[in-house]
Amino acid sequence: MTAAETTQDGSGLRVHDLSWSARGTVIVDDVELTAPAGRITGLIGPNGSGKTTLLRAVARLARPDRGAVHLDGSDVARLRRRELARRLAVVEQHAGTDLDMTALDVVLLGRTPYRTALQADSGADRALALDALARVDMAGFAARKWSTLSGGERQRVQLARALTQQPGLLVLDEPTNHLDVSHALSLLTLVREAGLTSIAALHDLNLAAMFCDHVVVLRRGRAVAAGSPHDVLTPELLRDVYEVDADVGTHPRTGRPLLTFHPPAASQPPAPAPSSQEDS
Numbered sequence: 001m002t003a004a005e006t007t008q009d010g011s012g013l014r015v016h017d018l019s020w021s022a023r024g025t026v027i028v029d030d031v032e033l034t035a036p037a038g039r040i041t042g043l044i045g046p047n048g049s050g051k052t053t054l055l056r057a058v059a060r061l062a063r064p065d066r067g068a069v070h071l072d073g074s075d076v077a078r079l080r081r082r083e084l085a086r087r088l089a090v091v092e093q094h095a096g097t098d099l100d101m102t103a104l105d106v107v108l109l110g111r112t113p114y115r116t117a118l119q120a121d122s123g124a125d126r127a128l129a130l131d132a133l134a135r136v137d138m139a140g141f142a143a144r145k146w147s148t149l150s151g152g153e154r155q156r157v158q159l160a161r162a163l164t165q166q167p168g169l170l171v172l173d174e175p176t177n178h179l180d181v182s183h184a185l186s187l188l189t190l191v192r193e194a195g196l197t198s199i200a201a202l203h204d205l206n207l208a209a210m211f212c213d214h215v216v217v218l219r220r221g222r223a224v225a226a227g228s229p230h231d232v233l234t235p236e237l238l239r240d241v242y243e244v245d246a247d248v249g250t251h252p253r254t255g256r257p258l259l260t261f262h263p264p265a266a267s268q269p270p271a272p273a274p275s276s277q278e279d280s
């Protein structure tokens with residue numbers, strides 16, 4: 001599916017001319033982007049390029065100066081809070097979570113938009129939450145206090161909460177930054193299998209290449225490229241945007257782009273000395 005196809009029936013996420021500034025400095029500059037329905041869109045770009053700010057504006061956590069966000073044809077700015085929470089779930093980099101809550105309590109927050117204020121959690125809500133904890137490999141942590149969880153465990157609990165919210169759009173800000181390689185791969189596999197429209201800021205470009213169907217590149221607040229990983233992740237773009245020297249090959253199993261980065265020429269480390277021991 002191409003980004004252009006999404007715009008025809010209004011499904012998926014569409015961001016129009018979005019701008020956000022802080023004290024006169026433009027941080028997100030007139031961004032136009034689409035995220036195809038049911039696919040993962042990767043938002044990439046160097047540190048400080050505006051990824052977090054853009055995602056916060058998409059999720060209505062920051063009010064843009066200008067522009068609009070449409071989700072499956074609805075203007076996000078016009079949705080009531082509760083409706084917004086049913087349609088869109090966010091996994092922020094640093095969730096401001098009550099330290100005394102248990103992991104299960106945190107996941108159950110995902111059911112809040114479906115309950116009235118005084119309604120207790122139903123058995124069905126708990127079943128959904130426990131299932132989501134199991135899906136992020138945190139089944140044994142239901143009763144653990146949030147304050148005792150590691151960064152990676154918190155990230156997985158937050159994803160479980162977001163999935164329990166059963167949203168149309170999943171907004172993820174560096175969802176794998178605290179995760180070891182195995183948990184990073186399984187978290188992104190889980191997001192892919194959830195089949196939701198997802199937009200994720202990702203630092204690891206090889207993970208973006210492997211899991212994203214569509215990639216949008218930010219540089220100094222502007223969207224400078226968008227398309228399939230194959231079309232976008234070229235040595236030219238990586239040099240331009242990240243100022244790195246990279247080779248782009250093909251992943252032997254997935255057929256996706258596989259990036260290899262080279263140290264700057266002036267600081268080439270010496271080759272490791274050959275080992276004196278035979279491989280055993």
Ligand SMILES: Nc1ncnc2c1ncn2[C@@H]1O[C@H](COP(=O)(O)OP(=O)(O)O)[C@@H](O)[C@H]1O
Binds near residue numbers: 052
């Ligand atoms: N509230 C704010 N006030 C001033 N500058 C901000 C504010 N929020 C973000 N910025 C600046 O905007 C730029 C983009 O930040 P951010 O969106 O966090 O980038 P990224 O997520 O791509 O690393 C950074 O230079 C950051 O310092």
Ligand SMILES: [Mg+2]
Binds near residue numbers: 051052173
């Ligand atoms: Mg960020």
